[in-house]
Amino acid sequence: MSQRSETPARAQEEIEECPCKEGMKPDVDVARRRLLLSAAAITAMPGQLAAATPAKAPPGAVLYDVPENATKVMGRPLLEDGGYGTRSQFETAVRMRADNPNDMTSWSFTPLADTIGNLTPSGLHYERHHGGIPAIDPAKHYLYVHGLVDGPKKFSVADIKRLPSITRKYFIECSGNTLDEWSKPKGKTVQVTHGLLSTSEWTGVPFATFARHVGLKDNASWVLGEGADAAVMTRSIPLDKMLSDGLIAYGQNGEALRPEQGYPLRLVLPGYEGNMMIKWLRRLQVSDRPFMTREETGRYTGLMPDGRARQFYYAMDAKSVITFPSGEMMLPKPGHYQIRGIAWTGRGRVQAVDISLDGGKNWVPARLDDVPEPMCTVRFSYPWYWDGKPAILQSRCIEDSGYVQPTRTDLVALRGEHFVYHYNAIQSWAVAADGSVANVHV
Amino acid sequence: MYTSRTLLSVFIAALFALSVPVQARDDEDIGTPVTEAELSAFFAILPDGEGLPPGSGNAVQGLAIYAEKCAMCHGEKLEGIYDTGAPPLAGGAKSLATKQPLKTIESYWPYATTLYDYIWRSMPFHEPGSLTADEVYALSAYILSVGKVIGEGEVMNAQSLPKVKMPNANGFYVDPGPDRLIYRPAKAPPAKK
Numbered sequence: 001m002s003q004r005s006e007t008p009a010r011a012q013e014e015i016e017e018c019p020c021k022e023g024m025k026p027d028v029d030v031a032r033r034r035l036l037l038s039a040a041a042i043t044a045m046p047g048q049l050a051a052a053t054p055a056k057a058p059p060g061a062v063l064y065d066v067p068e069n070a071t072k073v074m075g076r077p078l079l080e081d082g083g084y085g086t087r088s089q090f091e092t093a094v095r096m097r098a099d100n101p102n103d104m105t106s107w108s109f110t111p112l113a114d115t116i117g118n119l120t121p122s123g124l125h126y127e128r129h130h131g132g133i134p135a136i137d138p139a140k141h142y143l144y145v146h147g148l149v150d151g152p153k154k155f156s157v158a159d160i161k162r163l164p165s166i167t168r169k170y171f172i173e174c175s176g177n178t179l180d181e182w183s184k185p186k187g188k189t190v191q192v193t194h195g196l197l198s199t200s201e202w203t204g205v206p207f208a209t210f211a212r213h214v215g216l217k218d219n220a221s222w223v224l225g226e227g228a229d230a231a232v233m234t235r236s237i238p239l240d241k242m243l244s245d246g247l248i249a250y251g252q253n254g255e256a257l258r259p260e261q262g263y264p265l266r267l268v269l270p271g272y273e274g275n276m277m278i279k280w281l282r283r284l285q286v287s288d289r290p291f292m293t294r295e296e297t298g299r300y301t302g303l304m305p306d307g308r309a310r311q312f313y314y315a316m317d318a319k320s321v322i323t324f325p326s327g328e329m330m331l332p333k334p335g336h337y338q339i340r341g342i343a344w345t346g347r348g349r350v351q352a353v354d355i356s357l358d359g360g361k362n363w364v365p366a367r368l369d370d371v372p373e374p375m376c377t378v379r380f381s382y383p384w385y386w387d388g389k390p391a392i393l394q395s396r397c398i399e400d401s402g403y404v405q406p407t408r409t410d411l412v413a414l415r416g417e418h419f420v421y422h423y424n425a426i427q428s429w430a431v432a433a434d435g436s437v438a439n440v441h442v
Numbered sequence: 443m444y445t446s447r448t449l450l451s452v453f454i455a456a457l458f459a460l461s462v463p464v465q466a467r468d469d470e471d472i473g474t475p476v477t478e479a480e481l482s483a484f485f486a487i488l489p490d491g492e493g494l495p496p497g498s499g500n501a502v503q504g505l506a507i508y509a510e511k512c513a514m515c516h517g518e519k520l521e522g523i524y525d526t527g528a529p530p531l532a533g534g535a536k537s538l539a540t541k542q543p544l545k546t547i548e549s550y551w552p553y554a555t556t557l558y559d560y561i562w563r564s565m566p567f568h569e570p571g572s573l574t575a576d577e578v579y580a581l582s583a584y585i586l587s588v589g590k591v592i593g594e595g596e597v598m599n600a601q602s603l604p605k606v607k608m609p610n611a612n613g614f615y616v617d618p619g620p621d622r623l624i625y626r627p628a629k630a631p632p633a634k635k
Contacts, residue, residue, distance in 0.1 A: 102527025153473035307539030313617035
């Protein structure tokens, strides 16, 4: 409990350790960090140079002595880490828990401003659990495929790994990502506003392969996915989607799935809302109609202003966000900056990204930093000269269908303020004359 | 003397011997057939009642179970207790089109069978899957009766539960896809005087 609540605060403090981030956070935090450091130096580490080394290794790192000159002393031997590896003790980015009362049914945010490139490190992939994270022995885990099939079967994890696999990069976004922004600009940082988004390289076996092994009946049209967690999470998925690109994944970024991501098996439905991609997958029941589970009726449905609700809203719409500069950062002085961000769509590929420096009045094209792939994020950038005057930075994603990411005004006009899920409006970051950056609505 | 051709065929044979067990063919017989008995450990209840087990319960029985196993999280009056993470289960009637919609089983959920399915698979939160079929019917009856969806004396079972008409049964429609308004022309800039 105490460790969990300390993590985000400690991570924020330790960001200040990195000289490259100097000046990117409000001064007040720098001052607080320095105060804490000097206090630690006096009380905990008398006679040591506290500022040179963090007092405690960040999660996933090991604390080593840092020599003045690494060319004058022998480095450490190989495999001292036990053979799995650790990250640098100077890297501090961590997931941050949501401010919810119950950590067994809650979520954690990916630190989008700290991730590099297009893939999210598996240990920073956002989490959403409905009944905690189960510990599952893969030797005792089976995937049952039954219902409207000729011959129901169970497949061991070893069976599944013997089948021909495919490997694809896809993003996963929680349908509740950015849900606090419908009415007021609430999230302080891009980690909180957009951090329920992560991208991985997934490896697994297409559902179509399993379908051939059990034989689908003519009236098969839906598939229930069920997890082996305490929530025994269920969703009904249209068979068309399952057969087009539904994937039974066991690999993530070159290794087995992380437990938080469904070890040993999860369903991956490219572009669809994250909660449908059942983790700890144990069962697929083929049916001729949807099951109307709690997660597709009482939850994950969108309430419209007339009191009726949209159901079976699957694909995550085109969306983008600027990650630098973003909320709570501080630009030290006028000058050249590289605006950076992420764009994605669950309905195809990102075609282009536009940038506005004046709150949406004028738009210019950004540079795409990697080649767009279907249902995958892309990084974008834009070289910007900040003249020191207040500016409102925005990005908008244009997908290959021609769909353009809407403004918040347009989205609220369409859906009201109680839709909760699938918020994909343009995000605005206001840069003040003092260089501070804040979440605003325009 | 071995000819180079002999050596080559030995080499190819060795390659086959190595590669055969590595990956199954797509059409190879993989997986184990399962019996209905093995599958009976699983359930998923459909709106027409398919999958509901034998058993029954009413609101009076449900109240006693609720007080013992549910009230500590969901509240004595089904109002939900924020600090436990448990949402309200009743209330919110006619609130959905207002500025403060309250989505509960009473006001929002379209099918009573979903209630049975969810309680049976996920509740109580700290002891999931521990309730008997009779207990789940009784709890369903109690929650529905507090919301005045059914009368206090009504018995819930595999026949009666699917027939319960939820207040918001007609409140859902299939999402139509990207909103058409997004494809309309951008608003014209205000005319200059």
